[in-house]
Amino acid sequence: MWYALLVLLYAPLAVVVVYSFNSVNSSADFVGVSLRWYRALFADDTILAAAWNSAVLALVSSMLATAIGTALGYGMYAHRARRLGWLIWLIYLPIIMPDIVYGIAQLSFFSRLAAATQIFDLGLGTMIIAHVSFQAPFVALLVYSRLVGLDPRLFDACSDLYANAWQRARFFILPTLQPAIVAGFFLALTLSIDDFVISYFTSGPESVTLPIFIWSAIKRGISPEINAIATLMIGTVLAAAAITLAFQYVRHRQSGE
Amino acid sequence: MADAGSGKTGWRATGHLLGLVAPGVIWIVVFLVAPAAYLMSIAFMTNGSYGLPELPFTWAAFKQLAGYGFLGWSPANLYVVGRTLVQTVLATGLVVVIAYPVAYYISRAPARLRPLMLLLVVVPSWTNQVIRAIGWMNILAPGTPLSDLAAALGLISPHMGLYPSQFAVALGLVYNFLPFMVLPLYAVFERLDTAQIDAARDLGAGVWGAFRHGVLPQTLPGLLAGTVLVAIPAFGMYVIPELLGGGKNLMLGSLVARQFAAASNWPFGAAAALIMILATLAGLVVLRRLGRRLGGDAGVML
Amino acid sequence: MTQPSSPTVSPDTADNTPRADTAIRLRGLYQAFGADAVALAGVDLDIPAGSFFTLLGPSGCGKTSLLRVIAGLDTPDAGTLHIGARDVTRVAAHKRNVNTVFQSYALFGHLDVAGNIGFGLRMHGHDRATINDRVQKTAAFIQIDNLLGRRIDQLSGGQRQRVALARALVNEPDVLLLDEPLSALDAGLRSRLQLELLRIQRRLGMTFVFVTHDQDEAMVMSDYVAVLNEGRIEQVGTPATLYERPANPFVARFMGHANLFAIRARDATGLTTDFGRLAGEFARADHVLIRPEIMTIHAADAPEVASAGDNVIHGRVRERLYRGSRMEYTVAAGETELVVVDDNRGQGMFEIGAGVALVMETTGVVTLDG
Numbered sequence: 001m002w003y004a005l006l007v008l009l010y011a012p013l014a015v016v017v018v019y020s021f022n023s024v025n026s027s028a029d030f031v032g033v034s035l036r037w038y039r040a041l042f043a044d045d046t047i048l049a050a051a052w053n054s055a056v057l058a059l060v061s062s063m064l065a066t067a068i069g070t071a072l073g074y075g076m077y078a079h080r081a082r083r084l085g086w087l088i089w090l091i092y093l094p095i096i097m098p099d100i101v102y103g104i105a106q107l108s109f110f111s112r113l114a115a116a117t118q119i120f121d122l123g124l125g126t127m128i129i130a131h132v133s134f135q136a137p138f139v140a141l142l143v144y145s146r147l148v149g150l151d152p153r154l155f156d157a158c159s160d161l162y163a164n165a166w167q168r169a170r171f172f173i174l175p176t177l178q179p180a181i182v183a184g185f186f187l188a189l190t191l192s193i194d195d196f197v198i199s200y201f202t203s204g205p206e207s208v209t210l211p212i213f214i215w216s217a218i219k220r221g222i223s224p225e226i227n228a229i230a231t232l233m234i235g236t237v238l239a240a241a242a243i244t245l246a247f248q249y250v251r252h253r254q255s256g257e
Numbered sequence: 258m259a260d261a262g263s264g265k266t267g268w269r270a271t272g273h274l275l276g277l278v279a280p281g282v283i284w285i286v287v288f289l290v291a292p293a294a295y296l297m298s299i300a301f302m303t304n305g306s307y308g309l310p311e312l313p314f315t316w317a318a319f320k321q322l323a324g325y326g327f328l329g330w331s332p333a334n335l336y337v338v339g340r341t342l343v344q345t346v347l348a349t350g351l352v353v354v355i356a357y358p359v360a361y362y363i364s365r366a367p368a369r370l371r372p373l374m375l376l377l378v379v380v381p382s383w384t385n386q387v388i389r390a391i392g393w394m395n396i397l398a399p400g401t402p403l404s405d406l407a408a409a410l411g412l413i414s415p416h417m418g419l420y421p422s423q424f425a426v427a428l429g430l431v432y433n434f435l436p437f438m439v440l441p442l443y444a445v446f447e448r449l450d451t452a453q454i455d456a457a458r459d460l461g462a463g464v465w466g467a468f469r470h471g472v473l474p475q476t477l478p479g480l481l482a483g484t485v486l487v488a489i490p491a492f493g494m495y496v497i498p499e500l501l502g503g504g505k506n507l508m509l510g511s512l513v514a515r516q517f518a519a520a521s522n523w524p525f526g527a528a529a530a531l532i533m534i535l536a537t538l539a540g541l542v543v544l545r546r547l548g549r550r551l552g553g554d555a556g557v558m559l
Numbered sequence: 560m561t562q563p564s565s566p567t568v569s570p571d572t573a574d575n576t577p578r579a580d581t582a583i584r585l586r587g588l589y590q591a592f593g594a595d596a597v598a599l600a601g602v603d604l605d606i607p608a609g610s611f612f613t614l615l616g617p618s619g620c621g622k623t624s625l626l627r628v629i630a631g632l633d634t635p636d637a638g639t640l641h642i643g644a645r646d647v648t649r650v651a652a653h654k655r656n657v658n659t660v661f662q663s664y665a666l667f668g669h670l671d672v673a674g675n676i677g678f679g680l681r682m683h684g685h686d687r688a689t690i691n692d693r694v695q696k697t698a699a700f701i702q703i704d705n706l707l708g709r710r711i712d713q714l715s716g717g718q719r720q721r722v723a724l725a726r727a728l729v730n731e732p733d734v735l736l737l738d739e740p741l742s743a744l745d746a747g748l749r750s751r752l753q754l755e756l757l758r759i760q761r762r763l764g765m766t767f768v769f770v771t772h773d774q775d776e777a778m779v780m781s782d783y784v785a786v787l788n789e790g791r792i793e794q795v796g797t798p799a800t801l802y803e804r805p806a807n808p809f810v811a812r813f814m815g816h817a818n819l820f821a822i823r824a825r826d827a828t829g830l831t832t833d834f835g836r837l838a839g840e841f842a843r844a845d846h847v848l849i850r851p852e853i854m855t856i857h858a859a860d861a862p863e864v865a866s867a868g869d870n871v872i873h874g875r876v877r878e879r880l881y882r883g884s885r886m887e888y889t890v891a892a893g894e895t896e897l898v899v900v901d902d903n904r905g906q907g908m909f910e911i912g913a914g915v916a917l918v919m920e921t922t923g924v925v926t927l928d929g
Contacts, residue, residue: 009377009432010381011396012391012392015396016388019395067280071277072278074277075277087278090282093289098510100493100494100495100510100513100530101296105530106288106292109295109296112295133289137281153661157665159632160631160652161653163653171678172667193385194382194385197495211388227391227395238380245373
């Protein structure tokens with residue numbers, strides 16, 4: 001049963017990879033191995049630009065979201081004794097809102113604002129803004145849950161051992177939160193990479209990312225070239241998974257078990 | 258607890274709070290709450306000449322959604338809403354049926370294998386959802402072995418392929434959301450108190466009784482959390498129905514999206530989006546109530 | 560070590576300059592979290608320098624609140640606090656030369672043992688060499704120098720306790736505060752560490768303020784004990800004073816088994832209470848306290864009973880507990896019950912229901928008010 005599940009989980013990805021090496025343009029027959037679709041890929045400036053846009057979007061939005069989300073998570077914790085119910089709702093809002101609603105809300109808002117002010121246009125900027133607004137709450141929740149799991153006396157121990165507010169942040173809070181902040185950054189990264197809908201509606205003509213490029217290509221019919229791009233993206237994710245696994249393994253070894 | 262939680266508040270503490278949460282709060286309010294509020298207001302506006310919203314306020318968009326158009330009443334839009342609900346319930350049900358034994362199986366595996374197994378379940382969901390849809394398009398396209406098999410069995414007409422179809426959408430949804438059910442269920446199975454199963458057996462319960470009284474109540478919080486994580490995004494799903502469903506199997510998400518692209522009727526699209534938000538909130542409230550009634554705590558919501 | 564002078568509870572002393580031998584002086588400390596949650600309801604206390612001083616009380620009595628105020632982790636709503644000659648009521652925790660061993664230890668998970676012990680010195684801005692040197696010396700003193708490179712999650716409970724102690728002691732504080740530091744340990748380790756803590760305190764001559772809810776622990780370890788209840792100090796004194804001359808019924812009950820009875824009537828030759836009459840001259844009071852160990856238990860017809868004089872209580876054994884070194888009996892007498900202990904000298908046990916006589920010296924009987 002477990003292996004049947006693995007087949008179900010990985011068959012769609014495997015099929016994409018296999019057909020990307022197909023020497024003919026067909027998803028029914030596999031004729032022979034060929035790299036012609038990859039050659040076509042790297043010769044295509046549009047695709048390279050889309051890849052660049054995807055990378056910029058993912059990295060910039062994740063960094064911004066990590067900074068904002070960490071401060072938000074710590075703020076929620078430090079003031080958890082107060083009535084912060086509204087803050088919790090505000091943070092859950094982006095998490096529960098259907099992404100299609102999210103996307104069109106920002107599309108309508110930004111495009112009307114752009115038309116009214118004439119000072120900006122839909123593009124990478126609006127995409128980054130949109131991505132940060134759904135990534136930051138996830139980072140905040142990760143940071144918050146890490147803090148809630150701590151013995152609150154640790155904060156007392158800092159003051160008791162002569163640390164002022166700045167030293168406490170520098171020598172206790174940041175090092176302690178570091179795993180949560182790193183995890184938050186990677187979560188933000190996968191959220192950004194996984195997203196299509198919100199990017200699609202907040203993008204402009206100059207800011208086509210890989211998923212958007214693929215989307216419009218599929219609308220014209222699926223081609224092995226698309227499979228080749230998809231394979232490269234799958235490869236990136238698998239590499240990230242392998243790194244995660246290696247990281248866990250090393251930490252496991254360090255804890256001396 | 259110094260500033261980390263004691264009852265002493267004042268201007269300094271308030272400033273501290275604002276300094277920390279203000280960037281995030283302002284970001285979300287300006288770039289999410291304001292757009293959402295604007296979208297809601299659009300739903301009550303008139304559809305202008307280029308599909309853009311204009312004053313005065315009106316209920317026209319909602320009437321259109323209910324099926325009243327130039328040609329009289331038609332149930333097409335209501336069919337879309339109904340189909341979306343059916344697909345959501347079907348997909349959630351299937352995900353539960355698959356995820357439940359999987360989560361149990363992982364929780365009983367040797368401890369050092371469990372993180373790897375969970376990672377294997379989760380990794381596909383790290384890829385872009387469009388790519389996952391392409392995978393299924395490759396597998397289910399006309400002329401592929403699966404499609405030929407289905408045709409040979411008489412399930413579909415020859416040369417049609419398993420996609421685009423309702424079936425492909427259901428499969429795509431299940432595939433997409435499976436990890437979101439496995440993770441919370443795994444979390445509850447890992448803490449499962451097996452003594453309760455023994456107690457149920459000891460008190461004369463059969464296999465079903467032991468499951469019903471010894472296992473199911475303990476896993477309910479995970480089940481509810483998983484349902485929230487699956488059903489709500491499934492209801493608003495856009496990519497999978499659009500790619501795997503084809504034009505005849507429209508779901509609500511596509512109906513909304515079209516009003517902002519080709520058809521260009523923003524008020525109508527906004528009205529449909531509003532219905533979507535309301536349905537989402539209603540689902541959330543019902544599940545939370547259910548969670549509390551069934552003895553779960555606040556943990557149901559993450 | 561010089562024997563510290565007797566502590567005082569002196570709200571009425573006009574003298575407001577702290578004496579040289581007073582390590583901590585509290586006056587009128589009041590703290591409330593909302594109207595219904597008064598943590599400290601006016602505490603006056605002098606803690607002698609160099610003493611092992613224990614704050615004892617049931618959970619919620621305010622002992623931990625008091626400790627937090629001394630550490631500077633909470634600010635009192637009213638009252639003053641001197642550490643040595645300095646008024647530190649409004650001084651922030653990180654500017655007080657006081658260190659705490661926290662309940663559950665609060666060790667930093669992101670630092671190793673040496674990093675934890677050196678944390679306070681590092682915050683003080685000492686150079687690396689000084690920090691290493693002092694960490695080494697303190698670790699050797701506490702006998703954990705072999706653990707310095709370990710991570711916190713690799714330590715046992717007892718080791719963590721020592722690291723927490725070293726982390727506080729390395730700073731050479733004026734006062735060391737200990738918040739139930741032994742409560743998470745099993746019984747054997749606990750009694751070993753009690754002894755060790757006491758030895759360390761004696762060798763350093765440092766003022767230790769120790770919080771516990773365990774009266775046995777308080778008696779074994781302390782020079783002085785302050786019993787707290789509902790945010791107030793009920794009594795301060797040496798363990799012997801508290802046990803033998805409790806100021807009120809709360810202290811009497813909290814400091815171990817107490818046969819405590821309301822006095823119904825009193826005259827020149829004795830008093831009347833629930834189990835009958837007690838002969839002797841007693842001060843005017845509300846209650847009479849008879850500790851179990853001042854009585855001896857005999858068969859009702861034993862010769863000792865006949866020669867014992869007036870103070871014999873006749874009754875029947877209702878319950879008995881065999882504790883190895885001694886037996887503990889609950890005896891029904893008059894309208895009430897008394898607990899009495901009998902050392903095990905191989906004399907056998909009384910059966911339940913047996914008629915017995917309890918014999919006592921009136922010198923051990925205490926009367927108290929409240």
